[in-house]
Amino acid sequence: MKHSTRWLGTVGALATASALVLTGCSSGGSGGGSTDDAGSSGGGLTPITLQLQWSAQAQFAGYYAAVDQGFYKDEGLDVTIAEGGSDIVPQDVLASGDVDYAISWVPKVLGSIEQGANITDVAQIFERSATTQISFKDKNITDPADLKGKNVGSWGYGNEWELFAGMQKAGVEVGDINLVQQQFDMNGFLAGDIDAAQAMTYNEYAQVLETINPATGNLYQPADLNVINWNDVGTAMLQDAIWANTDKLASDTAYADNTVKFIKASIKGWAYARDNAEKSAEIVAAAGSQLPAGHQLWMTNEVNKLIWPSTNGVGMIDEAAWKNTVKIAMNTKNETGATIITSEPPATAFSNEYVTKALAELKDEGVDVMGTSYTPLTVTLKQGGE
Incomplete structure (x- = not known):
């Protein structure tokens, strides 16, 4: 997870010192009601805590929508959303038993699993990667091979693996570039100190397009940029997933049942965010983003593109994509020669059992879990993201 003074984390929110919470007891309201203690339950609902990777923002719009619209409550769950922070590693919080579920990227969790975290990917919400490498057109960087000899920005903290994998696939080693520790904004890129910078489609890319081009007096345009998309290169890695406690899935029937309910309501929330992007952005804003x-609406729209249309139903873990992520994690080397993991993860690292049940119930209720006809919005950005 990367951190910023303005847009923080891989997800890019403003820093908050504490983990804020949003409870599922207040449905249909502003999405930012007060909460009771995380261990309490209201109205016979089962208390559940979800740990996010970072602060409230539209990267997590589906979960906030599920609270706001009462989807968790409909499943008998009183869901509290715990925001992340600079000192919070979601998978570690989950593995320690302090929360019930967590959102995190697969490659980051694979490293934790190898170190002993006993957790399972039970729903792969983001089907596509949002990580890109962007450059101005005059740098003539159109594919990974062109990065050789260039000043290449990376946040590090586990965000660099798609970049390194794409480079190495093109025969470019880390030592062949000038690897720049990219700060957690786009200032170095805009100043010309970085030739190719890391940028999430839903965040940093938009930051550039929200900035005035001094040569024209107008905002930068997509035509001013070249974008290397790791989905196109073939080195994309699985990102936001719902993680559950492996031991509890095996030994606690109620927890296993609640996992299906939680996934079901979460997917319903993402379907709502798909069909109501503007309202979902407002819900996240009301939750404290x-x-x-x-910028929030842009993020909602771009995150929807990572989910919809779905190939096999939202949350289903594609084994080919999983294997590709594991392969990259095992074979791609960083600047010290290290890889994310040294051996295959256990079979319990992912399971489609629970999401399959959730999708079946959603289909029976008439919820569109495929989004075949999904069409993204056209969002016009303004200076500073206003």
């Missing part, structure tokens, strides 16, 4: 309104 400090991102500007225009």
